[in-house]
Amino acid sequence: MSTDHLPESVGGAGHGTLTKDAAADDPFKDPGLPEYRPRVTDLDPKAAKRAERQVALLFLISIAGLVGSLFCYTFISNTAVVRVTGLGTVNANNLALGLCLGFAFLAMGSGAIHWARTLMTDVDLVQYRHEMKSDPEATAEAVSEWKQGVADSGFTKYPLIRRSLLTAMLVLPLPAVWLLRDLGPMPKDRLRHTLWAKDQKLINPNTKQPLRAEDITVGTLALANPEQIYSPEQKEEFVDQLAKAAVLVVRLPQNALKGSEEQKKQQWDWSVDGIMAFSKICTHVGCPVALYEQQTHHMLCPCHQSTFDLSDNGRVIFGPAARSLPQLPITVNANGELVAVSDFRQPVGPSFWERG
Amino acid sequence: MSATTAPLTGDKDNEATETKTDPVSRWADERLGLYKGTKSLIRKVFPDHWSFLLGEIALFSFILILLSGVFLTLWFKPSMTEVEYHGSYYPLNGVSMSEAFASTLNISFDVRAGLLMRQVHHWAALIFIMAIMVHSLRIFFTGAFRKPREINWLIGFTLMILGLLEGFAGYSLPDDLLSGTGLRIASGVVLAIPIVGTYLSYFLFGGDFPGHDFIPRLFTIHVLLVPALIVGLVTAHLILVFVQKHTQWAGPGKTNENVVGLPFMPVYMAKAGGFMFVIFGVVFLLAGLVQINPIWVYGPYTPDQISAGSQPDWYIGFLEGSLRMMPNWEWNLWGHTISFNVLIPSLVVPGILFTGYALWPFFEQWVTGDKREHHILDRPRNRPTRTAIGVAGITFYGVLWLGGGNDLIATHFHLSVEALTWTFRVLVFVGPVIAFWCTKRIALGLQRRDKDKILHGRETGIIKVSLDGEFSEVHEPLSAGERYRLTAHEVQKPLELGPATDENGVPRPGGRGLRLRAKASKAMFSDHVETTVEEYKELEAGHGHH
Incomplete structure (x- = not known):
């Protein structure tokens, strides 16, 4: 907004500089730079000599630290540890190098600063500022040069060239984006599916053995992955599949279940005598949920404290997650091993636009 | 192309008047224009x-x-x-x-x-x-x-x-x-x-x-x-x-x-x-x-x-x-x-x-x-509203930051993480308002203190007892430099719009944008403590009568 059309008072400070035109009797006027007060090193040659020796000593300490670091690097084993009060057991090589170089740099730096403060000039100099904007002659010259350049180019004279060039410039960024297409595959429905499928065994990730119904008692929290994830053809995608398929297995007594009769029935039907599998991937932003409260059957995500009630269909009872932890329907096969009935009936993990 | 009558360098007569420079710097200067490029920077x-x-x-x-x-x-x-x-x-x-x-x-x-x-x-x-x-x-x-x-x-x-x-x-x-x-x-x-x-x-x-x-x-x-x-x-x-x-x-x-x-x-x-x-x-x-x-x-x-x-x-x-x-x-x-x-x-x-x-x-x-x-x-105190908005922003950021550690705060101080989260949910809105208000009050308080110092001088800590038994503290006038330091800033006044139409009935230019600006200006600059030369002089004159 230009201040040109505004009433006097509106223009406020407006253009110009901030010089105060102080009257001679103005008690608030600038008294000018105070008189220079010399330092002790300016007056006393002994003090100056002392400062010189202090600076040199600091530089010598620095040399000692630098050379010391070479010594420590060479002679202290990288695996040696040392107990230091207050620090605990630490890597000796790291500690020695850090101390040597740290004190070397500190001494070098303080030497230079001490030198500047005691022996270099401390008489204030005054330099004048100039407004950043160009003076009128420079402005006129630059503008006329530019205009000459524009005229010489014929940019205004040949509209066809101008318009086609501008259009070309508009098209130019397209390849820059287009050529990045192969950064990744299309998502398709990959976020909707996991490796779980009918009869996929629930494998204990630590023992790589199938989980059996008798392994899971009330109060147990077990982890499980689909059997297929350990097959050789999944080796490449192991981590990606794990990020979707990881489940946790708990056992709840039937009388602990909450919610409507219909919900309770479904939750029980998807379990094996109260053994239930829930997705381990938080529905907020995908951290693995991990903290289980045995008494309340609450499951907490340590990232953002979303809390899910496993006895109530994995419903969110606190925190930023908006959706329940999906339950994986499971059953037991002829060998007594826990197996999935199907994949999850809804996408696991964080929400996404197409999820619906 | 013009004839090369004068050599570009090596003019012996000129060299005699030149400042002696070492050969390396001269070599660099002849290629980079080192001296003219750095002369104003060296003693900046x-x-x-x-x-x-x-x-x-x-x-x-x-x-x-x-x-x-x-x-x-x-x-x-x-x-x-x-x-x-x-x-x-x-x-x-x-x-x-x-x-x-x-x-x-x-x-x-x-x-x-x-x-x-x-x-x-x-x-x-x-x-x-x-x-x-x-x-x-x-x-x-x-x-x-x-x-x-x-x-x-x-x-x-x-x-x-x-x-x-x-x-x-x-x-x-x-x-x-x-x-x-x-x-x-x-x-x-x-x-x-x-x-x-x-x-x-x-x-x-x-x-x-x-x-x-x-x-x-x-x-x-x-x-x-x-x-x-x-x-x-x-x-x-x-x-x-x-x-x-x-x-x-x-x-x-x-x-x-x-x-x-x-x-x-x-x-x-x-x-x-x-x-x-x-x-x-x-x-x-x-x-x-x-x-x-x-x-x-x-x-x-x-x-x-x-x-x-x-x-x-x-x-x-x-x-x-x-x-x-x-x-x-x-x-x-x-x-x-x-x-x-x-x-x-x-x-x-x-x-x-x-x-x-x-x-x-x-x-x-x-x-x-x-x-x-x-x-x-x-000085931040002389722009109370800007300072207060800044502190409100820091408070907002700070509450978010503390919220990021709610689990550690909960375990260290044996608090419920749910209660803490609710506290932060409220604080993130209330905190900045309180911070704004407090900062503005403190800034204006400091301005008043400056005014006090300018008009009455610095507190010396020396207590005087008068003959009547009255205790008072000796104030020492500020030096001219200190007085200048405390008064050098401009006091920004809120924008005055004046009447909507002038005496001829012509509407004020500027429209809605200007009214908005006046509102913002009023919010930002209405509160200020000004110390005028007149106040100072009046007080000085008053002292003269004693």
């Missing part, structure tokens, strides 16, 4: 104040980050290929992990000085971002962003954002359990972006999360793209500081038209160069003494594991807190999911906070209509 004057060192801390820690970073790239392998670890760190022997993680273990345990450099890199990065932020706040609270420095403000702001990105990228590279969890959260945030989020996530990660592409891609961003941008912008930032000359505090002899201080060569070369080594020293001592980011304790990243009390580096804490305290709002509309529980805390809130911060100088200039150059810094 810089004003002194502790707060001017904050930017230097950022610069010098950045140099250390570059140096230690180059060291780390000599051994780090940015690859997500799974390998089995067999190195010096026995507890992870035989564990399957990415090459990135394995090479970070290698740097920490098998490369001598590797752990030191990793810790130097990490500590320097934390200090870098801290220094940028505090430096930026210094600029904000002292009004150093005013004309002609708005462009440099924006450059500095961009550097701050780049620093945050660069820090997060570097933190994620070792592919440990903690940083991998951070990336998982980032992927969840990307997924929440309407319409394009899913595609963006698949393009970023080269498929499903975590895939095999992300660490190598992030590596290039971390060691090439962002550092190049930072180096370029830092150069521009410093050139502008030189060209526009440094701001200074008001004081006797220090005006808006001059700059008073000591010369670059030798004083600031020694002081700034020395300060650089002091920063190096502090960071190396930290790296030697204080362990940071012990990735071997966290273990390699796997998407089904996590440890309780997971915390990001400090500068990401506000985003973490923002995510934690957001209520779980999510809409399903026409088969599409809009995750307000993720979008608002991770993108909308920081977006508004940072955009507002970046544009503040332009907003303030619009309100004041002040188009003059300002080289004298504001």
Whole structure:
């Protein structure tokens, strides 16, 4: 907004500089730079000599630290540890190098600063500022040069060239984006599916053995992955599949279940005598949920404290997650091993636009 | 082509009058014009104040980050290929992990000085971002962003954002359990972006999360793209500081038209160069003494594991807190999911906070209509509303940041994490309001104290007993220099609009924009304490009568 059309008072400070035109009797006027007060090193040659020796000593300490670091690097084993009060057991090589170089740099730096403060000039100099904007002659010259350049180019004279060039410039960024297409595959429905499928065994990730119904008692929290994830053809995608398929297995007594009769029935039907599998991937932003409260059957995500009630269909009872932890329907096969009935009936993990 | 009658160089007559220079400098000058290029820079004057060192801390820690970073790239392998670890760190022997993680273990345990450099890199990065932020706040609270420095403000702001990105990228590279969890959260945030989020996530990660592409891609961003941008912008930032000359505090002899201080060569070369080594020293001592980011304790990243009390580096804490305290709002509309529980805390809130911060100088200039150059810094108390808004912003950020540690606060102080989260949900709105009000009152109080000092002098601490037994404190008049320092600032008055139509019935120009500006001006500048020359003179005259 230009201040040109505004009433006097509106223009406020407006253009110009901030010089105060102080009257001679103005008690608030600038008294000018105070008189220079010399330092002790300016007056006393002994003090100056002392400062010189202090600076040199600091530089010598620095040399000692630098050379010391070479010594420590060479002679202290990288695996040696040392107990230091207050620090605990630490890597000796790291500690020695850090101390040597740290004190070397500190001494070098303080030497230079001490030198500047005691022996270099401390008489204030005054330099004048100039407004950043160009003076009128420079402005006129630059503008006329530019205009000459524009005229010489014929940019205004040949509209066809101008318009086609501008259009070309508009098209130019397209390849820059287009050529990045192969950064990744299309998502398709990959976020909707996991490796779980009918009869996929629930494998204990630590023992790589199938989980059996008798392994899971009330109060147990077990982890499980689909059997297929350990097959050789999944080796490449192991981590990606794990990020979707990881489940946790708990056992709840039937009388602990909450919610409507219909919900309770479904939750029980998807379990094996109260053994239930829930997705381990938080529905907020995908951290693995991990903290289980045995008494309340609450499951907490340590990232953002979303809390899910496993006895109530994995419903969110606190925190930023908006959706329940999906339950994986499971059953037991002829060998007594826990197996999935199907994949999850809804996408696991964080929400996404197409999820619906 | 003209005839070459006069030789370009080697004119013996002229050389006799020239200043004697050493052959190396002369050689360089004849090719680079060294002397004319540097003559005004050598004795360039810089004003002194502790707060001017904050930017230097950022610069010098950045140099250390570059140096230690180059060291780390000599051994780090940015690859997500799974390998089995067999190195010096026995507890992870035989564990399957990415090459990135394995090479970070290698740097920490098998490369001598590797752990030191990793810790130097990490500590320097934390200090870098801290220094940028505090430096930026210094600029904000002292009004150093005013004309002609708005462009440099924006450059500095961009550097701050780049620093945050660069820090997060570097933190994620070792592919440990903690940083991998951070990336998982980032992927969840990307997924929440309407319409394009899913595609963006698949393009970023080269498929499903975590895939095999992300660490190598992030590596290039971390060691090439962002550092190049930072180096370029830092150069521009410093050139502008030189060209526009440094701001200074008001004081006797220090005006808006001059700059008073000591010369670059030798004083600031020694002081700034020395300060650089002091920063190096502090960071190396930290790296030697204080362990940071012990990735071997966290273990390699796997998407089904996590440890309780997971915390990001400090500068990401506000985003973490923002995510934690957001209520779980999510809409399903026409088969599409809009995750307000993720979008608002991770993108909308920081977006508004940072955009507002970046544009503040332009907003303030619009309100004041002040188009003059300002080289004298504001004392924060003399701009109470700006100061109060700044403190409100810090409070808002601070509550978000504390919220990011709600689990640790809960376990340390035996509080309920739910109650804490609710407290932060309320505080994030109430806190800034209280902070604004308190700051403004304190600023105005300090202005009154200044006024008191100007009019009645400094309290000496000497108590006098009069003959009647009355106790009073002796006040000593301020020196002329101190009086000038306290009165040098302009008192900004709110914009007066005047009547809507003048005496001829012609409506006032300006319209709605102007009315808005007047409102903003009133809000910002109505409260002020002014000490006038008249008040001072009247009081002086009064003293004369005694």
